[in-house]
Amino acid sequence: MPYVNVRVTRDGVTVEQKRRVVEEITRTLVDVLGKRPEHIHVIIDEVEPENWGFAGVLTTDYRRAQE
Amino acid sequence: MPYVNVRVTRDGVTVEQKRRVVEEITRTLVDVLGKRPEHIHVIIDEVEPENWGFAGVLTTDYRRAQE
C-alpha cells in the first residue's frame, strides 16, 4: 500500500511530465516491490522556488548567484 | 501532542466541511487517545487533481476514463 510524495520546485512542469512521473514511479513500485497499482498514490507538490531553501539560501537567490 | 495531515484532491471543499473534518478528527484523538485539544493540529492540503496520481494515472485522466 504505497504512498509517494514528490516535491519539486514549481518550474513549469507540464501535465505530460506529471503523467510520466506518476506512470514510471508506479511501475517501479509494481516491478520492484510487487505492489498492486490500485493501492499506489503518487502526489506531486510543486513548491515555489522562494519557499525552497538549499545550502542555506532560497532557490531563487541560489539560481541568481549561479548565473 | 498530535499532528494530523489530511490530503485530499481540490474539489470544492467548503469551509463548513473543513470545520467538520477538523472538529471530528480532533474529537477522535481526544476520545480514543486522551489527547488535549490544544495540543492537536490538523492541516488540510488540497491537491490539484492533475497532481494526484492513482493506479498509475493522473486523477484527471482516471476520472475521464470512468465517465
Added chain:
Amino acid sequence: MPYVNVRVTRDGVTVEQKRRVVEEITRTLVDVLGKRPEHIHVIIDEVEPENWGFAGVLTTDYRRAQE
C-alpha cells in the same frame, strides 16, 4: 482520494486504539467529504517523545517539568 497522516508520541498506543482511530477518521472523510473508503489511507506515526519538541523543549523534558 484522501491520504491521512496522524503523528503522535509513542506512549503505548494499543492496536485497539489504532483500529478506532483509523475507523473514525475514515468515517469522517466518507460522511463529510463523500469519499470512498477504498481510496482512504490513514498512516499512524508513533514518534519517540525525545524526538518531539514542543514549546522549545523535548517532550521528555516538558513532561518532567510538569510533574
Added chain:
Amino acid sequence: MPYVNVRVTRDGVTVEQKRRVVEEITRTLVDVLGKRPEHIHVIIDEVEPENWGFAGVLTTDYRRAQE
C-alpha cells in the same frame, strides 16, 4: 543529509523572513549536527488559515474568537 519542512499559516511571510528562516535553520543543522550545507534542503509550506485546525477549530475561527 537533512530535509526540513516548515509549515506555517499563510500570513504575509516576506521573502526576507523566508531567507532568514532558511539561513538560521541551515546553520543550526551545520553547527549542532555537523551536516554539510549543500546536503540541506528546507521547504516552507504556507498553509491557508482556513486549512489549519487548532484545538478543534479552524485558525480563522480561532482568531475571530480571540478578538
Added chain:
Amino acid sequence: MPYVNVRVTRDGVTVEQKRRVVEEITRTLVDVLGKRPEHIHVIIDEVEPENWGFAGVLTTDYRRAQE
C-alpha cells in the same frame, strides 16, 4: 531540487529492492524533469502494517480478512 518520500508497509523489503527503488525513481526525475541527481533525495519509510489503515481497517486486519 526534488525530494521524494516513499511510504510502504514494512514487509521485508530488502536492501537490493531499496537500491532499485532509489535508482529508478532518481532516473525518472532526471529523464522526465531534467533534474540533477545530486539534488535528488529519496526517503523510504517502512510503516508497520498495524499502523497503516486502508478502507477503514488496519492492514493487518484487512489481510486477515482477505485470506
Added chain:
Amino acid sequence: MPYVNVRVTRDGVTVEQKRRVVEEITRTLVDVLGKRPEHIHVIIDEVEPENWGFAGVLTTDYRRAQE
C-alpha cells in the same frame, strides 16, 4: 502555528543535540516570524541510512564509495 519536521539519517544523534535543534529552530520561528513557542512543534525523524537515497544510490553505498 508552525509545525516543523526535521529528517536526518540515524547516525547517533544524542539527546543533547536534539535538545539544541528544537531550541534553536523554535527560537528562529519566534524571532523571525513572531510565533508563540507554545504553538510550535518540531518533530525529528531519524532515518536509517539504507532508507535514504541520494544522487541515485543508498546513503550506505554512497558513504562506502566516498571512503
